[in-house]
Amino acid sequence: MTDPNPFSGSPDKEPATEAQESLSEAQATPTQPAGDTEQTVPATATAKEPDPGESRPSMGRMFLDNLWAANTLTVTVLAVLLAMVVGAVLIIVSDPEVLATYSYITARPTDALNASWTVVSEAYANLFKGAIFDPDAVGFTAALSPISETLTYAAPLVFTGLSVALAFRGGLFNIGAQGQATIAVILAAVAGFALPLPPVVHLLVALIAGALGGALWGFIPGILKARAGAHEVINTIMLNYVAVYFLSWIIVQNGVQNPNRSDAISKPVDSSAQLPRLLGDDLRVHAGILLAVAATWFIAWLLNRSTLGFELRAVGANPDAARTAGISVTKTYVLVMVFAGMLAGLGGSTMVLGTTATALTPLVIAQIGFDGILVALLGRVKPWGVLLAALLFGALQAGGNRMQSYSGISLELVTVLQALIVIFIAAPALVKTIFQLRAARAARLQTSLAKGW
Amino acid sequence: MSTTAVPEVAVTAVDEGFWTRNRKIGAVLLALGVLAAVLFGALATDQHARFTLSETEGGAALEINGTVGAILFGLITAAAGGALLAGVPKRWFTLLLGAGLVAFVLSFLCWQVSAAPEGRNFMPLVNVVRGTFILALPLIFGALAGVLCERSGVVNVAIEGQLLMGAFSGALFGSMSGSVWVGLVAAAIGGAFISFLLAVFSIRYLVDQVVMGIVLNLLAVGITGFLYERLMQTDAAKYNSAPRFGNWEIPLLSDIPLLGPALFRGNIFLYLGLLLVLVIHLALFRTRWGLRTRSVGEHPTAADTLGVKVLRLRYRNVILAGLVAGVGGASYTLALYSFTKNMIGGKGFIALAALIFGRWSPTGALLAALFFGFADQLATYLGAIGSSIPSQFLAMLPYLATILAVAGLVGKVRAPAADGKPYIKG
Numbered sequence: 003m004t005d006p007n008p009f010s011g012s013p014d015k016e017p018a019t020e021a022q023e024s025l026s027e028a029q030a031t032p033t034q035p036a037g038d039t040e041q042t043v044p045a046t047a048t049a050k051e052p053d054p055g056e057s058r059p060s061m062g063r064m065f066l067d068n069l070w071a072a073n074t075l076t077v078t079v080l081a082v083l084l085a086m087v088v089g090a091v092l093i094i095v096s097d098p099e100v101l102a103t104y105s106y107i108t109a110r111p112t113d114a115l116n117a118s119w120t121v122v123s124e125a126y127a128n129l130f131k132g133a134i135f136d137p138d139a140v141g142f143t144a145a146l147s148p149i150s151e152t153l154t155y156a157a158p159l160v161f162t163g164l165s166v167a168l169a170f171r172g173g174l175f176n177i178g179a180q181g182q183a184t185i186a187v188i189l190a191a192v193a194g195f196a197l198p199l200p201p202v203v204h205l206l207v208a209l210i211a212g213a214l215g216g217a218l219w220g221f222i223p224g225i226l227k228a229r230a231g232a233h234e235v236i237n238t239i240m241l242n243y244v245a246v247y248f249l250s251w252i253i254v255q256n257g258v259q260n261p262n263r264s265d266a267i268s269k270p271v272d273s274s275a276q277l278p279r280l281l282g283d284d285l286r287v288h289a290g291i292l293l294a295v296a297a298t299w300f301i302a303w304l305l306n307r308s309t310l311g312f313e314l315r316a317v318g319a320n321p322d323a324a325r326t327a328g329i330s331v332t333k334t335y336v337l338v339m340v341f342a343g344m345l346a347g348l349g350g351s352t353m354v355l356g357t358t359a360t361a362l363t364p365l366v367i368a369q370i371g372f373d374g375i376l377v378a379l380l381g382r383v384k385p386w387g388v389l390l391a392a393l394l395f396g397a398l399q400a401g402g403n404r405m406q407s408y409s410g411i412s413l414e415l416v417t418v419l420q421a422l423i424v425i426f427i428a429a430p431a432l433v434k435t436i437f438q439l440r441a442a443r444a445a446r447l448q449t450s451l452a453k454g455w
Numbered sequence: 456m457s458t459t460a461v462p463e464v465a466v467t468a469v470d471e472g473f474w475t476r477n478r479k480i481g482a483v484l485l486a487l488g489v490l491a492a493v494l495f496g497a498l499a500t501d502q503h504a505r506f507t508l509s510e511t512e513g514g515a516a517l518e519i520n521g522t523v524g525a526i527l528f529g530l531i532t533a534a535a536g537g538a539l540l541a542g543v544p545k546r547w548f549t550l551l552l553g554a555g556l557v558a559f560v561l562s563f564l565c566w567q568v569s570a571a572p573e574g575r576n577f578m579p580l581v582n583v584v585r586g587t588f589i590l591a592l593p594l595i596f597g598a599l600a601g602v603l604c605e606r607s608g609v610v611n612v613a614i615e616g617q618l619l620m621g622a623f624s625g626a627l628f629g630s631m632s633g634s635v636w637v638g639l640v641a642a643a644i645g646g647a648f649i650s651f652l653l654a655v656f657s658i659r660y661l662v663d664q665v666v667m668g669i670v671l672n673l674l675a676v677g678i679t680g681f682l683y684e685r686l687m688q689t690d691a692a693k694y695n696s697a698p699r700f701g702n703w704e705i706p707l708l709s710d711i712p713l714l715g716p717a718l719f720r721g722n723i724f725l726y727l728g729l730l731l732v733l734v735i736h737l738a739l740f741r742t743r744w745g746l747r748t749r750s751v752g753e754h755p756t757a758a759d760t761l762g763v764k765v766l767r768l769r770y771r772n773v774i775l776a777g778l779v780a781g782v783g784g785a786s787y788t789l790a791l792y793s794f795t796k797n798m799i800g801g802k803g804f805i806a807l808a809a810l811i812f813g814r815w816s817p818t819g820a821l822l823a824a825l826f827f828g829f830a831d832q833l834a835t836y837l838g839a840i841g842s843s844i845p846s847q848f849l850a851m852l853p854y855l856a857t858i859l860a861v862a863g864l865v866g867k868v869r870a871p872a873a874d875g876k877p878y879i880k881g
Contacts (some may be wrong), residue, residue, distance in 0.1 A: 092681060092682075096682055097685070175665055177665075177669065226858070226861075230862045232862040235612075236857065236858075237861060239808075240808060240858050243804065243805075243851070244851045244855065247848070247851045248847070248851070250847055372673060379666060411685075412680065412681045412685060414796075416677075417673055417676060417680065419677075420673070421674035421677055422674065425667075425670055425674070428660075428663070429656050429660035431660050432656075432660055
């Protein structure tokens with residue numbers, strides 16, 4: 003509807019995770035336009051309007067009312083807040099020293115509260131410092147380092163998130179982003195160290211090899227779905243594991259394995275095939291994030307402006323109606339999965355062509371495929387929403403690293419937070435009940451993707 | 456499966472002409488048989504392939520010349536395929552397909568065992584059978600959890616998380632109390648905790664069940680990993696040294712050759728798993744609860760009209776599933792290993808595959824789990840005899856088999872009709 007990328011220049015405003023206030027401030031600008039890309043035309047218009055018939059209240063009153071109504075932004079912020087509260091509980095119950103103060107909480111409640119506050123606030127402060135900005139940092143590099151880390155972690159998640167979101171819009175659930183990224187990372191890395199090519203060409207060839215690998219791994223469930231009606235959820239899960247075993251096999255083959263090492267690691271990718279760093283050699287952020295923004299723009303255009311995007315959304319909304327209208331559902335399913343695979347493939351490629359790793363290892367792509375599912379859901383399966391969600395997840399990851407090394411809080415807490423955020427997002431009715439939100443546009447909040455097997 | 460199939464393509468053609476599904480499978484089997492006879496026969500050596508009925512090289516054994524065995528079993532596969540191709544009555548289909556596949560595996564084994572280096576060219580069947588069951592155990596529990604859930608219409612992708620949570624809480628509370636039984640109960644409750652979340656969010660809040668399952672898996676990985684690092688790694692003696700169930704020998708039965716030592720000298724989980732298959736099978740197909748469960752999974756509106764409390768039944772079944780999967784997780788931490796991060800490592804998804812491969816029935820799930828367990832065990836065995844087949848490709852087998860099954864190449868799989876669809880009354 004509206005211009006889908008009014009804020010592409012400022013992705014790094016996102017996100018604050020320290021407290022609700024800073025979060026709502028940081029997200030207020032970017033998230034709202036993301037909602038505008040919805041298809042329902044009067045969506046944002048009605049959201050700003052109070053009930054007709056009543057006497058018109060003041061602007062401030064309207065703003066507060068809408069702030070507390072169950073809209074996308076409020077639910078997202080409250081979901082993050084709720085997740086952090088649960089995370090805080092986990093931090094407290096897993097700390098024996100703090101837990102000990104609770105044994106005499108009736109006698110001296112301040113002890114327990116102080117101890118809890120100290121451990122939780124220190125953990126979350128480190129999360130913030132690692133992700134956004136460290137006030138104690140001195141110098142250009144140190145000040146930009148958290149943002150650089152956040153963007154580095156966010157880049158592949160944008161791709162896998164877009165992959166899952168695109169498939170969702172076409173009515174398919176792509177759990178296979180992990181496998182697609184795995185096949186892609188193999189091809190990208192092999193192209194990266196096996197082909198002797200000049201710098202720019204080499205990088206392009208490696209990226210294309212990765213994208214094609216992902217596309218192939220997306221094509222298989224797509225064609226099986228279209229031709230045999232085989233459910234893509236099952237097939238993509240199975241292909242994930244096939245890809246993982248293939249990766250662990252190919253790493254130790256002659257010509258792939260690093261000849262100087264006995265463990266499972268491949269030769270390093272040539273420097274001519276690596277994505278350039280954006281902010282000097284000391285900061286890890288690389289051109290992958292620019293590619294990610296470009297991909298977001300392209301997918302937004304594809305979905306909202308192109309014929310294929312229209313057909314894709316039509317098939318996703320109602321395959322029978324789409325078929326009646328003359329759209330080939332089989333062709334669309336295959337194309338959706340190929341595109342989704344390609345996106346996940348690019349995400350996987352940036353893992354080995356960027357700065358995260360330079361060689362294949364069994365865990366080279368970490369969890370980007372599964373995180374992509376969460377990112378897509380958090381981003382409400384809209385391209386620009388996915389970008390913001392990926393930035394939030396990248397920030398959590400970057401902050402989690404600092405939290406682990408400075409506060410000794412395991413990085414796994416980040417996984418818990420991410421999963422909880424998405425659970426609360428997926429069940430807006432629960433958030434609504436907990437915070438007694440007014441039911442505005444409640445129907446639109448329902449993430450109804452249910453199709454069954 | 457067919458709920459979201461693309462009707463542009465006829466999934467079940469009534470009149471297929473000469474190339475019926477059975478004939479196609481027969482042709483594939485025939486090709487496999489010829490391939491086995493030629494390729495495995497050529498690669499096998501003249502050494503004897505010994506299949507000993509014990510845990511070691513000695514004792515009674517079935518022996519066959521490697522080349523002869525590989526060719527013979529390959530020809531049996533080809534014959535079974537040929538019979539299917541010729542168009543035998545349908546009731547023979549399962550038998551012939553089964554015989555053909557077993558003979559194919561035997562042909563393969565004759566090649567592998569006879570080609571193994573001197574001193575290692577034997578296969579101890581007791582170990583293989585026992586290993587198959589041990590590796591299949593979490594799959595059996597997981598797949599049964601899937602049966603309970605999905606037969607009542609709730610997709611359970613969270614099996615992995617339920618197993619993991621069961622394993623974790625079994626280890627944690629078993630260690631803290633020092634009692635295996637407390638650990639067992641805690642494990643069941645841990646699994647039920649994850650499935651309780653699945654139930655609440657998918658039934659009450661109508662969240663997409665597959666999405667919820669995936670997210671719950673991540674949540675379980677996160678919570679157990681977090682607490683593992685915070686508690687178990689810092690003080691393993693207190694939090695991660697659960698007592699273990701010993702092996703119970705069943706009198707009389709344990710004296711049966713081959714099966715006795717392999718099956719009837721196991722731990723409580725082995726017996727519990729096999730018993731649960733039987734109990735759930737009987738309950739599902741012979742009791743009122745089973746009839747109601749199946750009807751809710753197929754057509755909840757009709758069941759509701761007849762007075763079945765659809766949502767209550769779904770809640771109950773999903774939580775029961777969690778209890779079963781939790782015990783399955785404990786079969787790791789209360790019998791074999793101490794807890795480590797993400798120790799289930801994808802077994803929950805193989806259990807899901809076993810559920811689908813076994814066509815949503817308890818006995819089918821058992822057979823599928825055993826097949827996957829055997830593939831796993833075979834990979835270990837072939838690694839031990841220094842086989843040229845990379846173990847990674849054998850490890851892919853369950854996943855590839857499931858893809859073939861779902862694509863309709865090995866028979867038609869059909870999920871309960873209402874599986875994954877939330878029920879909204881009225």
